[in-house]
Amino acid sequence: MDALLQFMLSGVTVGAVYAxxxxxxxxxxxxxxxxxxxxxxxxxxxxxxxxxxxxAGLPLPxxxxxxxxxxxxxxxxxxxxxxxxxxxxxxVSLIIITIGASIFIRGAAQLIFDKQLHRFPSxxxxxxxxxxxxxxxxQSLWVIGGAVLVFIALWLFFTKTLTxxxxxxxxxxxxxxxxxxxxxxxVMTLSxxxxxxxxxxxxxxxxxITLVGYDVGVGLALKGFAAAMLGGMGNPKGALVxxxxxxxxxxxxxxxxxxxxxxAVAFIVILAVLFVMxxxxxxxxxxxxx
Amino acid sequence: MLTVExxxxxxxxxxxxxxxxxxxxxxxxVTVVGANGAGKTTLLHCLSGTQPVSAGRIHFRxxxxxxxxxxxxxxxxxxxxxxxxxxxxxxxxxxxxRLGAFLFTDERVERDMQDAFAMFPILREKRNLVAGGLSGxxxxxxxxARALMGRPHCLLLDEPSMxxxxxxxxxIFEVVESLRARDVTILLVEQNAYGALKxxxxxxxxxxxxxxxxxxxxxLIADPRIREAYLGI
Numbered sequence: 001m002d003a004l005l006q007f008m009l010s011g012v013t014v015g016a017v018y019a020x021x022x023x024x025x026x027x028x029x030x031x032x033x034x035x036x037x038x039x040x041x042x043x044x045x046x047x048x049x050x051x052x053x054x055x056a057g058l059p060l061p062x063x064x065x066x067x068x069x070x071x072x073x074x075x076x077x078x079x080x081x082x083x084x085x086x087x088x089x090x091x092v093s094l095i096i097i098t099i100g101a102s103i104f105i106r107g108a109a110q111l112i113f114d115k116q117l118h119r120f121p122s123x124x125x126x127x128x129x130x131x132x133x134x135x136x137x138x139q140s141l142w143v144i145g146g147a148v149l150v151f152i153a154l155w156l157f158f159t160k161t162l163t164x165x166x167x168x169x170x171x172x173x174x175x176x177x178x179x180x181x182x183x184x185x186x187v188m189t190l191s192x193x194x195x196x197x198x199x200x201x202x203x204x205x206x207x208x209i210t211l212v213g214y215d216v217g218v219g220l221a222l223k224g225f226a227a228a229m230l231g232g233m234g235n236p237k238g239a240l241v242x243x244x245x246x247x248x249x250x251x252x253x254x255x256x257x258x259x260x261x262x263x264a265v266a267f268i269v270i271l272a273v274l275f276v277m278x279x280x281x282x283x284x285x286x287x288x289x290x
Numbered sequence: 291m292l293t294v295e296x297x298x299x300x301x302x303x304x305x306x307x308x309x310x311x312x313x314x315x316x317x318x319x320v321t322v323v324g325a326n327g328a329g330k331t332t333l334l335h336c337l338s339g340t341q342p343v344s345a346g347r348i349h350f351r352x353x354x355x356x357x358x359x360x361x362x363x364x365x366x367x368x369x370x371x372x373x374x375x376x377x378x379x380x381x382x383x384x385x386x387x388r389l390g391a392f393l394f395t396d397e398r399v400e401r402d403m404q405d406a407f408a409m410f411p412i413l414r415e416k417r418n419l420v421a422g423g424l425s426g427x428x429x430x431x432x433x434x435a436r437a438l439m440g441r442p443h444c445l446l447l448d449e450p451s452m453x454x455x456x457x458x459x460x461x462i463f464e465v466v467e468s469l470r471a472r473d474v475t476i477l478l479v480e481q482n483a484y485g486a487l488k489x490x491x492x493x494x495x496x497x498x499x500x501x502x503x504x505x506x507x508x509x510l511i512a513d514p515r516i517r518e519a520y521l522g523i
Contacts (some may be wrong), residue, residue: 087478162392169378171387175340176376181364181393 002133007255009131013140013209015247016147017043021224021230022239023150024195029234030158031167031191032189034094038078038102040221041109042196043248045071046203047212048109060120068200074105075196076189084188102217109214122208140261143205148196151240158236168190171234219263226266229273232283241281291316291475292368292444297346299329299336306332308499314444319467319476321507323520324482324496330479331373333496334446336465337477338370339363351443365393369442373449373479375433379422386421386432390439399439406435409465420429427458431492434465444475451482463489483520487511496519 003166021039030130049067054060082096082101123142128135158164170177170187177184200219203212210216227246231238246269273280292314306329314320322330335341337348339360348355350368358366378386382516387406407414410431416424421432428435430450437445447466451459454501461483467489469476480486487493487507495516503510510516 072423162388162395165381165389166392167387168381172380173376175372176378177389178340178360178366179370179372179376180389180436181361182360182389183361210301 003255005132006134007137007251009134009139009140011248011251012244013136013143013247014250015188015227015244017202017206017210017220017243018223018227018246019147019240019243020150020198020205021220022228022243023147023154023236024199024202025224026234026236026239027154027167027191027195027198029228030171031187032083032094033091033171034083034098035225035228035233036192036195036200037095037098037225038105038217038220039195039199039224040217040219041102041105041219042071042075042199043140043203043206043220044109044212044214044217045074045105045196046200047207048118048203048214049200050204050207051120051212052113062124063120067204068197069199071203072193072197075192075199078196079188079192084185098219102221106214106217113214115214117211119207119211120193137209139205139208143202143209146201146205147240147243150201153238160237163190190224190239221223224268226269226273229280232280235280235282238282239278291318291351292477293347294333294337294351295347295349295426297336297348298344299332299341301332305344306499307336310496310501312494312497312501314477315442316475316477317470317473318492319470319478319490320492320494321478321480321483321486322367322494322496322500323480323486323510325520326481327498328496329499330496332447332476334370334372334448334479337363337368337446338372359423364440365443367441367443367446368446369437369440370446371433371437371448373452375426375429377421377423377424377429377432377436379420381421382418383424383432384422387413387417387438387439390436393440394479398441402425402439402441406438409468427454427506430454430458430462431465434462438469438472438474442474444477445469447476447478449479449481451480451485459485483516484511 021043024039025035028034046067049070050063053063053066078101082097086094086097122139124138126137128137158168166182166189170182170184174184223246227240228243230245231242246266250262250265253265294310294312297307298305310333324330331368332341336343339358343356350366355363378389387403393401412428413432413435425430450462462487466476466478478486487510490507493507493510494501
């Protein structure tokens, strides 16, 4: 019983990170139908830039804010330099461009930073919290809280604000969006900035627990993608539930089967979703009259 | 209100508009009729800024519009209800209408929406449903209503009768005619030449990217060449 609770606590923590990555996927997907496989690199940049600016002497909160801001700019640059010139190309081509961009960002990070693993101190110390015999590091609460807050903010953004609706409208029909006066170029810039900021935030929150290196992005992008697929691409609620579920599945697999199978869970989830319910848990099955 | 001079436009290296001249005066209903592929839709996309112009000028309410980006043209008062309706299929009817008034946040938005519901009562009934599930006629109504939410001085209407049952077509044309009373100037592009010329003040006939005839709608309807080529009489 203690073991189960322990697995679940660590599962939810990891799941919250996957959820944040999945939420990042959601925004760009909602604005452009593109799955941005460079999303994991945003997480890496968030962690790495914080590490290096913190080591350079900046206070941790300032370093974190700076990392999130710089990563947003990288997101905007990705859109402007790599995706916008290819506008009109099929979505699959755009997705492949994001894979290329992710390899480029990883290479650049390796040169600019280094190949070591890094961390910075936890926000609220490292004294574990005991819950019914299981333990939880305080940083986990920051990660989970961060994911929940970002989810609520995004949910409000897409359902309650006209700007959020404009993002959805741009994805659904770019031509019609322009005709009603939406600056679709600006919507794309906003989406990439927001998405990169959320990814960077995930990196800042999780680095004290999992450490950060130039190559952590690939795995995170894949897990976040599996989470987004499970929850239903494009749906913030799906991203949150999908992320936490994937984290739990991984933790339970690692605990009860073998930690060697842990990383296979994400692949099994992707395959299962594709076979059984391609629209995911909360995705709409799309039928349209023409 | 709207003046087009020597407008040329191309898709890649294939020019489809070879110098179009056209004028729409304030308060008019003007129609452009012509066969499929004549360039009518391309013309409207040039006017809305969603299709690049290679030569010529567009003036609207005293300003040059030719290089104004598409999303700024509604702000100037030029709206379009595009061919194929182009509604936001995965948003609700109400959200579609709200986005039509994307530029506005005042209390008139709600009033305009009630006006739209009064004009098309079926939209009120279905306002919380996903727009992609509406029938073709209802989608067309939504497309027109959404364009009107932008408070246009001039509305470009592209093939509002396409693919619809005769009864619905009659209803749509009736609504278009009623917009005269709301001070909306209309440029109507139609393959259904008879229906369009009947409600229009003036008409242009377009063939392979050029205007070949123009005149008062009543004269065009009576012209034997038009009757043979477009009205099937």
